[in-house]
Amino acid sequence: MTVRLYLPRDAAALAVGADRVATAIEAEAKARDLPVSIVRTGSRGLFWLEPMLEVETPAGRIAYGPVTPADVAGLFDAGLPVAGPHPLRLGRPEDLPFLKRQTRLTFARCGIVDPLSLAGYRAHGGYRGLERALSLGPAGIVDEVVKSGLRGRGGAGFPTGIKWKTVAETPAARKYIVCNADEGDSGTFADRMILEGDPFVLIEGMTIAGIAVGATKGFVYIRSEYPDAIATFARALRIAYDDACLGPRIAGSVYSFDIELRVGAGAYVCGEETALLESLEGRRGQVRAKPPLPAHKGLFGQPTVINNLVSLASVPVILAEGAEHYAALGLGRSRGTMPIQIAGNVKHGGLFEAAFGLTLGEIIDDIGGGTATGRPVRAVQAGGPLGAYFPRALFDTPYDYEAFTARNGLIGHGGLVVFDDSVDMARQARFAMEFCAIESCGKCTPCRLGSTRGVEVVDRIIAGRDVEANLALIEDLCQTMKFGSLCALGGFTPYPVMSAITHFPEDFGRTAAAAA
Ligand SMILES: Cc1cc2nc3c(=O)[nH]c(=O)nc-3n(C[C@H](O)[C@H](O)[C@H](O)COP(=O)(O)O)c2cc1C
Numbered sequence: 001m002t003v004r005l006y007l008p009r010d011a012a013a014l015a016v017g018a019d020r021v022a023t024a025i026e027a028e029a030k031a032r033d034l035p036v037s038i039v040r041t042g043s044r045g046l047f048w049l050e051p052m053l054e055v056e057t058p059a060g061r062i063a064y065g066p067v068t069p070a071d072v073a074g075l076f077d078a079g080l081p082v083a084g085p086h087p088l089r090l091g092r093p094e095d096l097p098f099l100k101r102q103t104r105l106t107f108a109r110c111g112i113v114d115p116l117s118l119a120g121y122r123a124h125g126g127y128r129g130l131e132r133a134l135s136l137g138p139a140g141i142v143d144e145v146v147k148s149g150l151r152g153r154g155g156a157g158f159p160t161g162i163k164w165k166t167v168a169e170t171p172a173a174r175k176y177i178v179c180n181a182d183e184g185d186s187g188t189f190a191d192r193m194i195l196e197g198d199p200f201v202l203i204e205g206m207t208i209a210g211i212a213v214g215a216t217k218g219f220v221y222i223r224s225e226y227p228d229a230i231a232t233f234a235r236a237l238r239i240a241y242d243d244a245c246l247g248p249r250i251a252g253s254v255y256s257f258d259i260e261l262r263v264g265a266g267a268y269v270c271g272e273e274t275a276l277l278e279s280l281e282g283r284r285g286q287v288r289a290k291p292p293l294p295a296h297k298g299l300f301g302q303p304t305v306i307n308n309l310v311s312l313a314s315v316p317v318i319l320a321e322g323a324e325h326y327a328a329l330g331l332g333r334s335r336g337t338m339p340i341q342i343a344g345n346v347k348h349g350g351l352f353e354a355a356f357g358l359t360l361g362e363i364i365d366d367i368g369g370g371t372a373t374g375r376p377v378r379a380v381q382a383g384g385p386l387g388a389y390f391p392r393a394l395f396d397t398p399y400d401y402e403a404f405t406a407r408n409g410l411i412g413h414g415g416l417v418v419f420d421d422s423v424d425m426a427r428q429a430r431f432a433m434e435f436c437a438i439e440s441c442g443k444c445t446p447c448r449l450g451s452t453r454g455v456e457v458v459d460r461i462i463a464g465r466d467v468e469a470n471l472a473l474i475e476d477l478c479q480t481m482k483f484g485s486l487c488a489l490g491g492f493t494p495y496p497v498m499s500a501i502t503h504f505p506e507d508f509g510r511t512a513a514a515a516a
């Protein structure tokens with residue numbers, strides 16, 4: 001009997017040789033005349049164990065990892081395709097502490113199913129959300145999303161249900177759903193993992209959004225740096241159309257929905273919603289002044305829901321399990337789960353979906369296991385390149401939108417980038433200003449000019465020139481950028497800069513006492 005093996009084809013697994021492992025397994029099985037079939041999945045998100053091979057057994061799957069092509073013959077010697085003992089044997093994946101501690105809702109199927117099998121998607125709960133959505137009708141769907149407490153997972157944390165309600169209540173002949181999969185934040189990969197590991201959940205989420213607000217067309221804007229995600233999602237779209245999951249009269253209903261894939265042009269600012277709309281319309285990605293909000297006047301001047309990919313991909317499970325189920329998880333006004341992406345200099349990097357409320361210390365020290373270099377953790381940048389640096393002294397901060405805001409930080413898209421004690425925080429502050437200077441769309445002066453002046457001022461501090469005067473100048477400049485910028489690129493660059501100066505004064509030629 002043919003034994004089924006599972007091996008990720010996610011970009012993270014490919015980067016560490018998953019394709020070469022697949023080729024080695026096929027060759028070895030052929031040489032030994034053993035019948036195996038390899039199902040290529042997404043990643044479960046335990047990146048330090050990739051490529052992670054799983055073997056189907058009567059007792060469930062057994063994992064091995066990280067597997068290299070050189071390990072393959074030894075695995076067969078140990079009994080493969082039967083899951084025999086081997087130094088790389090990890091046991092049942094769901095028993096691994098990193099997975100066991102998670103609450104997987106949005107990522108429930110990721111790493112388990114063949115991302116391009118609609119039958120597999122349905123067998124693992126797919127399209128139950130749409131079924132319920134059709135029974136609730138547009139107003140009922142919006143109500144359910146409002147009640148779930150889901151907030152935008154792209155950065156600003158705006159309540160998704162309220163955004164949908166605004167679009168639903170704005171009269172127009174044509175409305176749009178736009179999925180923001182530009183995923184420009186450092187240390188983030190949740191959007192990519194869905195696109196490569198469970199693309200139908202996004203198609204289902206966007207279809208539900210379309211029905212809810214009265215839109216019949218959606219666009220998915222994927223960053224150009226994601227060639228594997230683009231290819232997988234394009235194939236998923238074709239499969240969905242062939243199966244009548246997209247197009248006219250979805251699931252025999254009165255609703256139609258189409259999705260078009262667009263590839264971004266490689267600018268960080270194109271992740272900002274209005275710059276993204278400009279880009280979609282074929283213009284240079286430059287930020288639009290608000291109002292009007294995209295919900296009133298968005299793509300091609302029509303009411304538009306623009307949501308992060310994770311926000312949209314969280315909707316099917318909310319509809320399938322009910323708003324109360326989702327809202328019962330979390331802390332304060334941060335409801336449900338968040339795919340926390342642990343990256344940088346960390347031992348156990350990957351995607352950890354959990355209810356809001358863990359402390360930063362639990363995430364970095366317990367779950368992440370500290371640094372990969374084994375040196376002490378000195379700083380964590382939370383929320384991408386515009387997020388604050390947190391020192392160990394703030395590791396008691398609960399992972400929650402309001403708690404991070406209260407400490408001058410942000411959760412953003414859920415990225416955490418870990419640094420050990422060799423990091424130079426003055427260089428990181430310079431990098432933040434330089435990043436803003438490079439990525440600025442140029443529309444407003446505080447960002448366009450302020451960031452370039454900011455690099456110059458940090459350079460003077462690093463060189464030890466008039467340190468106190470230049471620190472006062474950079475603080476003043478940060479205030480101007482924070483309050484005078486048109487969008488969060490210029491407006492949030494002060495967060496990494498000022499958090500570095502505040503929490504790591506010694507790197508700026510200051511003592512902690514002088515900084516106070
Ligand atoms: C400079 C900049 C870059 C951004 N990049 C992204 C991005 O890559 N992906 C994303 O979903 N949101 C990004 N955002 C946030 C979007 O403007 C917007 O808030 C989000 O797409 C709304 O979706 P949500 O409510 O589901 O989070 C960015 C914002 C700024 C200011």
Ligand code: SF4
Pocket residue numbers: 269287439440441442443444445447448485486487488489490491
């Ligand atoms: S803050 Fe920067 S990116 Fe945003 S509108 Fe102004 S110049 Fe453009």
